[in-house]
Amino acid sequence: MYLNYKKNLFQCYLKHKYFYGGNKNMLPAVDYLIVPDKGDPYLEGHKCNVCEAIFLGERTVCSKCFARDKMSKVKLSNNGTLYSYSIVYRSFPGIDVPYISALVDLEDGGTVKGNLINVEPDPDNVDFGMKVKVVYGDALGRKDKDGNSYMSYFFEPA
Amino acid sequence: MSDVYVLGVDMIKFGRFPGRTVPNIGAEAALMALDDAGLTIKDMQAMYCGNLGQANAMVGQRILQEIGQTGIPVVNCANACATGATAFREAWMSIKAEMYDVVLAVGVEQMGKGLLGGAGGGDGIPKEGLLGSGTMPCVFAEAGMEHSSKYGTTFEQFAKISVKNHHHSTLNPKAMYQIETPLDDVMNAEMISYPNTKLMCSVNVDGSAAAVLVSEKKAKELGMQRAIKVRASALASDPYTDRDLVMPDVNACTRLAAADAYEQAGLGAEDINLVELHDCFATAEMLHYENLGLCKDGEAGMMIDEGHVELGGKIPVNVSGGLLSKGHPLGATGIANIYEVCSHLRGEAGKRQVDGARIGMTHVIGLGTACAIHILEKS
Ligand SMILES: [Zn+2]
Secondary structure: OHHHHHHHHHHHHHHHHHHOOOOOEEEEEOOOOOOOOOOOEEEEEEEEOOOOOOEOOOOOOOOOOEEEOOOEEEEEEOOOEEEEEEEOOOOOOOOOOOOEEEEEEEEEOOOOEEOOOOOOHHHHHOOOOOOEEEEEEEEEEEEOOOOOOOEEEEEOOO | OOOOEEEEEOOOOOOOOOOOOOOHHHHHHHHHHHHHHHHOHHOEEEEEEEEOOOOOOOOOHHHHHOOOOOOOOOOOOEEEOHHHHHHHHHHHHHHOOOOOOOOEEEEOOOOOOOEEEEOOOOOOOOOOOOOOOOOOHHHHHHHHHHHHHHHHHOHHHHHHHHHHHHHHHHOOOOOOOOOOHHHHHHHHOOOEEEOHHHHHHHOOOOOEEEEEEEEEHHHHHHHOOOOOEEEEEEEEEOOOOOOOOOOOOOHHHHHHHHHHHHHHHHHHHHHOOOOEEOOOEHHHHHHHHOOOOOOOOOHHHHHHHHOOOOOOOOOOOOOOOOHHHEEEEEEEHHHHHHHHHHHHOOOHHHHHHHOOOOOOEEEEEEEEEEEEEEEEEOO
């Protein structure tokens, strides 16, 4: 498992190198990840102006307070704290394990789920409430059926 | 409104039946429940059928094609892991509404082996293992770890739940497995999604269960000796919670349904003698001790440590062996739970009988989210 972890670290390093080469021709892995032609990628929320609930993905009605047409786009923070997690040892065929599936509360609101990387996947190394930052990089080399590359986001210890 | 009684109820022994069809498996439990009620399909005025895997394939009608086509109305229900309980509740409502006096509810499922949960798909690239995991063992592990974060709940405490339910199943001949799993075995089993090991995940099995529900008038006419009164039938969907989008809710939804059920019954948790709750994973059972009000928030770990939830304890939970060992055929589970509680209230639960049980509760929750709770009473 430790070797696997080292290998993952190295892959992440490579991906970051690749990312710093530019965002050109990279599609976002999810619709709440914005990849501008120039400048840094970021996560986007849709915030209800009435009750301040933050949603991922575009919508017109707030499911918390039922207000209609009161949503505005907000740029979500790249800083957050770990709310909960699991270490995944069994996944679907072809998915590298183990990895840490993490739920992160972002500063200024919004909760997102993703992989916590650059931490050995062992409960002793993962603390509830630990500070993490959102980092962006290639979506683990995954391509769609047309061969397009994707950008995704990850968490790493701050 | 009429009170509603369960007059007949039964389940088949859960197992794997690759050579059989879904309607054929469902028909077996339907006939068993009819026999238990001392009635025939000719006496049924309507049928509610729960199944997930073939939700678009008229399973209820196909069951009647096996056991008797009387032309009665049939409604097919799908509501994730609350499917069977939803079918039961629809039957209950039809009698409450005084539409019918005698109604059949059936739950049935034929499962594949392996992981349940979001493999991704759709446009773009698969998200599993890229944006965390959508597998059920992981989703429920994350919900359990939220409890660990708040209250310091340990891996060992979660594992003890699995030890307990597997022990209970050794007393239940209808459970898929009847094997003891000591704590070391549970904790050292293959880790699936920390803290859930393989022995802390429910077993995918095939199965069916069915119930005959009747109005009070009909129960009096047919004899009340073995009739079980439905004191409450509650169904809730997930209310908005702050982490909804990334963390499917199992807590708020259960609390909402529990409050409704206790209010309908005019009872509190202290009045309940046994509970069959939705232990799809060991981590899930821990949460529901608190969600159902069996203890105060933060006391769930103590409940398992002190043995309060074991057979013979203060409030025995999942004496059937639970989904962890009896097995979890999704569409059948909600009615199988009702069968278990009815068996105790009738004093017919054999070696695992909860002594003097008068009132019991069943709980199921399907992600997405649907929670169904029933409170049943010996009449
Ligand atoms: Zn709002």
